[in-house]
Amino acid sequence: MVRSLFGAVAALILLGGVVLVRTLAVRPADVPPPAPAIYINGMSVARHLAEAVRFETVSYPRGAQEAEKDEALGALGQWLAATYPKFHAAAKREAIGRSLLYTWQGSDPALKPVLLMAHMDVVPVVPGTEKDWVHPPFSGAIDGGYVWGRGAIDDKGALVAIMEAMERLAASGFTPKRTVMIALGADELTGGMKGDALIAKTLATRGTHFEFVLGGGDAIVEEPFPGLLTPVAFLGVAEKGYLSLELVAHGEGGQSARPTRDMAIARLASAITKVMHRPFRSGIGDIEYAQLRALAPVMAFAPRMLVANLWIAKPALIRFLETQPESAARLTTTIAPTMLMAGVKDNVLPPVARAIVNFRLNPRDNIDDVVEHVRRAIDDPKVDIDVLAHGSDGDLKASDMNGPAYKFLADEIAASFGVPVVPDRAITSTDARHFLRLADSVLRFNPFHSGPDDLSRVNGSNERLAVGDLAPAVAFYMRLIQDAK
Secondary structure, three states: OHHHHHHHHHHHHHHHHHHHHHHHOOOOOOOOOOOOOOOOOHHHHHHHHHHHHOOOOEOOHHHOOHHHHHHHHHHHHHHHHHHOHHHHHHOEEEEEOOEEEEEEOOOOOOOOOEEEEEEOOEOOOOOOOHHHOOOOOOOOOEEOOEEEOOOHHHHHHHHHHHHHHHHHHHHOOOOOOOOEEEEEEOOHHHOOOOOHHHHHHHHHHOOOOEOEEEEOOOOEEOOOOOOEOOOEEEEEEEEOEEEEEEEEEEOOOEEOOOOOOOOHHHHHHHHHHHHHOOOOOOOOOHHHHHHHHHHHHHEOHHHHHHHHOHHHHHHHHHHHHOOOHHHHOOOOOEEEEEEEEEOOOOOEEOOEEEEEEEEEEOOOOOHHHHHHHHHHHHOOOOEEEEEOOOOEOOOOOOOOOOOHHHHHHHHHHHHHHOOOEEEEEEOOOOHHHHHHHHEOOEEEOOOOEEOHHHOOOOOOOOOEEEHHHHHHHHHHHHHHHHHOO
């Protein structure tokens, strides 16, 4: 028995030694030298962003208020031409639907072009929340070191930074070696089917194929996961799928003074609760593995130990990552009820109640899987489940994390911002997916810092972008085009 105990203790010591050695063996990746400084007047860029924010290019569900949006998009297009005349003189501009496509011809036609993306539309402000804003949502106020307003982050900050970079390059007499194209989508926030999808279809008929596409979605995140010791740039090589389901619950209508036992709203509430209480399984995929390995050098000791020893620590690491919404969302298909519709009067029982539930799909799940999962969870024949348009499966094509485009972009980001760069599967849905068949690599990155306080501002109240982020972003896009040879 003593011998057995001694053997067990020896095995534990050996195991502990292996874990410690593997943890200490984690070394940081090589970081490229800092890029030469480019002077940009950040306040000048901020004033232009403030002007762009004032155009109320709001995408409402189901095409509501489309005429007002179209008018605002037209006015924004005129503003772009007036604000960036040198670039408009150097590049060809096309209107494709309500979206804009720019082509700046390169000096070497043998090289594949590159595409930069941003979108012109913004999400609505939730009625009744206007009072919660420090500055009115479309004021474009510059205050306290920030540009305030709907769309400052998503996505007019990137739009303005790209146009500022192109204007400065064109004004300097620069001609790109590769042809540079810029797509400004008009409806990304409602699926992009009349915007970037139409641009992609048009370019496909012309035989256009890109060296790489760079859209938005990821950023330089201050505290993306618990235990990280430094800001990290997330460069998206893929994105999660997208699906919205409408749950339609049926019941008996009538007078609220005599409530029945078959109320549509109660049935709908039960259905939503059942779906929320049956989550999809979590797991670490190939991109997440690569991301964690790249993050390990800048992690605190405890999470670094888990990452360095996944052969025994994988379950513990998953539990650790599930403690924060941002990291948990990368492991599973997420479930989010977002809209409720029922009733016309406070004393009338509605016979029908509706809800929209939004899902962001992990590669393990496709649309059919999610619908069946929801159907089994609800298990009620009086609740209809309808698939809304513009969904996409979770197993969208991923770009090569070891390919030349990823390495080029990662080096440009690291040199421009002095932060580690790691691959990511963006948890948001972007219009970049429309170009997957037209490019060797489709990547996602916004050159702005994002801290924990910023997450609720994206599409929420008090959206804002730091003035101090604008000049570095413009310089990044300038270097990117200068170096794309």
